Amino acid sequence: MQKQVKALGKKIIGPTRLRAYRNKGIKGLLGLNDKKLRVGFIGCGTHALQNLYPALRYLDVELKAVCAKTESSAKRVGGLFGVRWYIDYHALLDKEEIDAVLVAVNGDMHASICQAAMEAGCHVFVEKPPARTLKEIKQLQETSKRTNKQLMVGFQKRFAPTYQKVKEHLDTESLGTPTLLRMQFIVGPQADDQDVLDSIGIHHIDLAQYFFGPIKNIKVENYSYNGQETYALLLRFENNALGTIHISSHQTWNQPNERVEVYGEKHSMIVDNMINLTLRKLTKERPGIPSLTNETRWQPNFSIPSDENQTLFLNGFVYELRHFIESILTSKPCTSNINDSHSTYQWIEYIQNNKRD
Template sequence: MSNLRVAIIGCGSIAQNRHLLEYEENKYVDIVAVCDIVEERAMVTAEAFGAKSYTDYEELFSKEEVDAVSVCLPNYLHAPVSIAALEAGAHVLCEKPMATSREEADQMIETAERNGKKLMIAHNQRFVASHEKARKLIAAGELGKIYSFRTTFGHGGPEGWSADGENSWFFKKDQAFIGAMGDLGVHKADLLRHVLGEEFVDVAGFIENNAKSEITVDDNAVCILRSESGIVGTLTASWAYNAGEDNSTVIYGEKGMLRLEDDPSYSLIAQYTSGETVKYELGQIQSNDEGGQTNTGVIDHFVEAIVEDKKPLIDGEEGKRSLEVILAALESGETRKITQLAK
């Protein structure tokens, strides 16, 4: 079998630090084209990876035969460009959040099914070793009944690492649609659904812009979530953790608690009511602070799903369910009422 011909649409920070590097490392892939509205950025990237350069994704799809596409664009373009790529006959890996509405997400899912192509959403937290170990411990009943959780994802904001700094699209509502909740919160919504093995049914959201007055989206959000079995907990997302990144999760159960990415030395610590403590050294979670050079596992999983014709772990339906948690939080913040999620 010949290598997959891959195109990357959008050559900003996430493409440079994750997608391009991980595709380049994958033996089943050839990067054949890149596209960015900033011509110089596209040209420099193309030269670095031996690909062709485009500034118009429609032109790319008309001129290049590609097997797979990574969509690394501002949020408002996720759905239209993913749909165009799927219609062009390519499998699609789309950055999160999947879309800006349920309707867009449904259109993406329908287009993938109609064209017989894979659609995967790049929720990398599922591939973190501590998170996967926690999921297995909970599924095996090691913690007994799960009662509660707290999870957070925060750092100083995209201006520290995004390609356009303080002028980043992340801060513009017409392009981003949602701020810290879409950038970081949706990751944790997806993680909790995966680790707990349950869907959420009720969401209360407090969505604020109280740290960066010059932006038009949220920079601090706190949500209270309740699962179908009655697990309650908090999810926070912030672009105002200026002293350092926090990407931790703590899960409380009948027989003990799990601390994920909450300790500088151990990525997972299990503390049991029996008095036993188990510390796992599983490698640290990917961080923007590190320049992001560690492999996330996302690209390799996407490529494997195509090569072996398997359903991706985070397909369109999974991406949509995690998006719906964030949309519910937004709705709750606006209405000042608890939002119920459809079962």
């Protein structure tokens, strides 16, 4: 994706200039000094080790320390990266000279860790959910504002190249006035203590507002069976466009499970499973008359072993962390921040309060 980002009056090319990015680093491209951003990582679980730690090698950061709940995990991951390790995040924040922390632990702990990190003078990237209640999210908003520290929430789908391309077309109004948004995320069973809306579907509540703006109202239908949930949501946005979101944990993980369709009064875009992108333009041809110019398709070229063809990039993990770092370095508010999350969690709470028992 040929997205261009402007920062400090200079033009920085995105994914296609990854080699230049590696050679110069983000600070070099921004015209800043060569000192790397110092970070600590709180969390050593499966998601962190599969998707976040590996992304650090593409970023201009210096990992100083890690923290986990158990000594065995902390020691193992600390040894893997050759850094100091802790089992108490307060000790990491007190002893390490760091600029930011990345947080990916059990969601019940996120709010308290974020509060402590910002009070300690650190910018924070935290996986969703940043908190369990709207009251806690409000407290995080107030702390971020008072301490002047960035608090970014990990809604990485915003940063997937296909969804970034959709956002680009919406921002430039090349699709025309937005009219309809259709989303589905159909997955396999969730763990006993998880709700598919809170753990998975929340990405699409966030993505819907990222694309079409604030939601005005939502009508909720749901079906509960065998400990799993299916939701059908009808949305009206503040701009009067409509949307539908279908979310279910009644299927399997071993199938294509995600689809997003965006319609304007001129053209439309479709994203299948985050990697297949289609732009459909209106045609004046009569039905039944072949047209070779109304549809453009894109998908990754997996036969070429480039960095951008990896899941870390295609799912948005590298790009979301890069955005977090750029926001700190340029002192510009990050997108997907705690203020954005407040609206998303308001609607999650509304849906949960209005579903059938």
